[in-house]
Amino acid sequence: MFDELRKTGGKLKLAAPRGALLSETLDLLDRVGVETAEVRGDSRSLVFDGGELMLITMRPSDVPTYVSAGAADVGITGKDVLLEQGDRPVYELVDLGIGPCRMVLATQKGDVAPSEHQRRLGMMKIATKYKRIAEEYFAEQGRQVELVEVKGSIELAPLVGLADGIVDLVATGRTLAENNLEVREEILSSTGRLVANRVSYRIRREEVDDLAGRLREAVRTAGES
């Protein structure tokens, strides 16, 4: 199996996102005939033989890294990740509709609106994991902010006074609610996408198109049922 990974012209390698997107990703792959049972098990392996293609599993934020470098031919990850890493060139082929979520600006319940805060103080301090997306959003509106980069549990920052608000990804809104935060502004919405390496997109085009076509069809029929 490990030989297959280094072979030129071997099975197509798909970078699959571990974490919140994984189960929906595997469900989709099941529907198009890829073997996913092994990935679902509790194996510590990172690489699986999915029959027609090799599945390599990683954090969603690493998918653009592997795919843009050609270490994986195709991959599945969130649009939020692709935007945050917009400087990694990959082909974005199919909106898979999985893992829908929104990037929002949230502040503590009861705080004045961010615009009012901005008017009074001139500047806001915002904690986020998504520095690039936040930077672009505020710059576009000409709002002056100080971005504080944190790696996780972003909700904590405004509670203890590290920041006035946060820019974060929200699926259900439960974490926000349980931490006394509320959505003030929506920045963008995101879903899972099928991406492809620039070179694989050309040289392995039959396989890439075939996979993209089947996934597109699976997404369409899932939407109908």
Next chain:
Amino acid sequence: MRELRAIEAALIGTFEGAGFREVRTPTLEYADALELADGGSAGAAYRFFDERGELLALRTDMTIPIARLVADRFRDLDPPHRLSYVANAYRAVTPQRGELREFGQAGVELIGVAGPEGTAEVIELLDRSLSAVGLEDAVIGLGEDGLWTALLQDAGAGPETIDRSSELLVSHDLVGVERVLAESDELSAESVAEAAGLIQLRGGAEVLERASGLGGAGFAEALARLTRNFEAISARGLARTVLIDLGMLREIGYYSGATIEVYDETVGDVIGGGGRYDDLMNRFGLDLPAAGFTLYVERIHKAQLERGVTAGAGGDRVR
């Protein structure tokens, strides 16, 4: 270093064999000259002032310096001019991505031969150059710069929709392209589906057939240009297949007409590129059509190592 030298020697030998004489230009150019040629993306990363306060920049490629050189010094000679180079160029990098600020380029410029004949001559030489460095399996992609704009204009899209979708196409966001087209109320649902399908078309001659009949007169004209290029290339009997790619839109701002990219499966990035730039010379005051390609020497080297081949393996094919 010996391996890099072997690549450079094989390429220069191939270029010379085809009548392309090597030239050298200064590493430093006036920033104005670079911007004159390509206001958009040339945006040189490394700039300095000279002793009189003039802004200088490290060259970002060799095409613009050679265009300037020809306009300065070849004005009185009869075209066509066949020139080649092996030189370093300089571009900005994203930190920690293993990108090179300084990288080797080897390529040619064919100045003064218009249309399919010029394009085909350049692509034939590219084909032989790839063989000369042992990359028999490398693929040449062929696009046509005017296709996308023509298709959208024919379908009734306004300038803003064209700009926004082109930007997304350059960054390869096909999902975003379709969304922008669907959200603008200028296009019918069929036109959106047609455009979204078109940019995914890539392959052999059958691609041209599938695209014929799409769009209107403007698109038909652009497609006819691409078809003529492809036919002129096919007539020359290349060692490899040329992949027609209707969704290819290159970032550099001086292309007009044919665009070229080179791929090798062992390298995740393009290993070369080029195309036609019929308006470029004009910006330096000399109205001549031009076309050329460049190969990225370090990436060629990487492909050779991955494939276990060396330069010169196919060198005897040089006619």
